[in-house]
Amino acid sequence: MSQQPPRRHGTRKPYRRPQKDPVRILAFEALRAVDERDAYANLVLPPLLRKAREGGDFDSRDAALATELVYGTLRRQGTYDAIVARCVDRPLREVDPPVLDVLTLGAHQLLGTRIPTHAAVSASVELARVVLGDGRAKFVNAVLRKVAAHDMDSWLEQVAPDYDEDPEEHLGIVHAHPRWIVSALWDALGGGRAGIEDLLDADNERPEVTLVARPGRATTEELLAAVGEESALPGRWSPYAVRLAEGGEPGALDPVREGRAGVQDEGSQLVALALANAPVEGSDLAWLDGCAGPGGKAALLGALAAQRGAALVASEKQPHRARLVARALAGNPGPYQVIAADGTRPAWRPGAFDRVLVDVPCTGLGALRRRPEARWRRRPEDLDGFAPLQRELLRQALAAVRVGGVVGYATCSPHPAETRAVVDDVLKGRGGPAVEVEWIDARPLMPGVPALGDGPDVQLWPHLHGTDAMYLALLRRTG
Template sequence: MSTPAPKKRPYRKPRTDPARRVAFDALRAVDERDAYANLVLPSLLRKAQQQYPDFDRRDAAFATELVYGTLRMRGAYDAIIASCTDRPLGKMDPPVLDVISLGAHQLLGTRIPTHAAVSATVDLARTVLTDGPAKFVNAVLRRISERDLDEWLDRVAPSYDEDAEEHLGVHFSHPRWVVSALWDSLGVWQPGYSGRSAMEDLLAADNDRPEVTLVARPGRATVAELRDSLPDDALAPGRWSPFALRLAEGGDPATIPAVRENRAGVQDEGSQLVAAALAAVPVQGRDTRWLDGCAGPGGKAALLAALAAGRGATLVASEVQPHRARLVARALEGNPGPYQVITADGTRPAWRPESFDRVLVDVPCSGLGALRRRPESRWRRKPADVARFAPLQRGLLRSALDATRPGGVVGYATCSPHLAETRVVVQDVLRGRDDVEWVDARAFLPGVPDLGDGPDVQLWPHLHGTDAMYLALLRRK
């Protein structure tokens, strides 16, 4: 008597989870088009809200956590995934690796139950890939689920004593060269606070979700007005900037009338401090013409324009890229005083020498100071990028100094703590010039602690809760 063949399981159509599909589409845009998650994700969320009637704020928050959490921890997850398969990551189909990374984050970085994380991710794989890759995804995720994150990191990373930089890089998911550059800079700026615990604090702060900080633009909105527009528990005072308020997690800036009317905006507190410090330095003689020489996308320019208007001064905002110049013009709309937005190359000035009283150059850089906001940058940037920016940074600073009249001041700023983009640039440009002197910037960041020995300053996410902004103030003699 023959044995009956086992019954096949009925085919189950994979369930489409909109939040996970949004997260996958965002990761593909980051990988394929070098997009930034903070730019591509909002449009994907709006599309999901239109396509799925039940897609609500919780789904949007979950999709956002999946995207940013996966991008932040990609280095650590790659090491863990590599230990769970014989297939080299470099030969793995990128969409497959993205799906596995999303599953790894759910298993190791969230409280989602293991069965739900694996099942939903396999369903996603069956939807966006095929059944064959989905089986591979299922097998890898089940191996990952055998240990928690700490156990995996201890397994795939060398010990601290064996290789400190690699240990920290894997445990906190930063490329080794970034760990090395941050450690060098921290040792210069905070020599008494640059050991293992300090580096762990800094790298952990890079992986924290950044707060949304608002700026009340002087003469157009006040901190009190912003505070009164939302419940008491929705806002907290800024730490250092007199124009800042911090929005509680989940708060939506678009619900605030002053933000909708462009009288206030979203701006990191470190960025606010840079603009406010430049505006606070005394100048000798007139104080009527200000320049933002690298104005895009317009946050610092909007604050400077508002401060200039309160003193009867005019701001010229220059940006070399036309699409970014349009963003600057939008940010400055409604400014109460005169201003001008121009498309120009700061290294080939469209203005006469010595024609401005105050000049800000927030130069293009590696962006290592904003890894909280753009976690994909840590994997996209290479050491060669730092060298690539060097000639432009020096050229912009020289041009800014030449554009400033004797007695005026220049602010050199960059959203990077890398020494080769900060103090080294200023020292190189000033070498051989006897017409420029340092101004101690610490005096114009009142109340901000841990600023080092001066005269320039470096902000840190783990010490100040800001992006890692650098500022040097220079006076033409």
């Protein structure tokens, strides 16, 4: 769906000079980058905001509004598309993508914020004049006036089917998730309507920024003091977590800038801690992070290993991501090694490690609140693409650990096809040799965390735990 923005209509002079709005222009540029380059907003937006601040165009309120416009538009894109489709005289696929970006940006201001109607419409029309030209601005004006005729609840009654007729489609439009993702999450969660609606709502909430104090290098007390008592809270579950109550800029904090602390979701911290604290039989001196990029879990594991006199090998297939891992581990007091290696073709001898973490590539359905565009970008067939890789990475992780050692299989997805199904297939020898292991109950290794299910594996949830939807299975090699 990558297209160049259409040429501006410059043959006729507009009746007045368009007024540039740096906040909305920046939001439009971010949406265009997400659409044209398949970029992620969390990577595109920060440098745009930084450049705007350095140019003197932005203050903190401008940055907050631009962030809300970008993330809010992306989260609700499917819902806004359904509404805009009712207001145009052609199939939505025939509307130029840049025009559609302006329309959905305007729809979000009208239906998803407290911006007054007249201000939302006029600002969107001015944006269209600047970035698209006067002709398309008139089209934007006509469409958004139709959108403004109803509030969100009224529109949802029109565009969403009745729940009793088609519950997945109803929930998908009301809560802005593709139908197939609603179905998959519902299967993974189980239970009735209330649970799935709570989960979908949580996916649409802006997540807290969570820091990790790397053991032996920084303390939570130090982080709390650096952030300020009024702006920080202790983690809910991890003893190393600090939550930023009002967002803020983590990179400006000395412990983060110096690499003694980092930004890391509390779910990721819990996964690393559970692996590090799982009982092993015999020696405990060699640890492996087999899919280490971009380095958050590796940095926490490396700090924990250093405290115990263990060495960490952090392996990452992509060289540029391996460099990120090296940066995250820089300054770690204990022995470690970062290598660029393919975990399906290991660069180490079998049975070389006492603990192995393999946080496999996946659809990322557990982090939709952080990467809202991913829900519209992913397709059901992506599961088939990841499946062979996930299974082979787990097989090689089990081969890398010695008898009596422990493997942690983790993924940031709650989809059954990426969690328990992968582990079951590998343990039963489907597609490869069967492996002799025993399950370790991961629930006691996350002390104080409620609603962890029946075990022995663990699925974390945004609506229950305030974390990404991380999955963890712990396996001890027995033969």
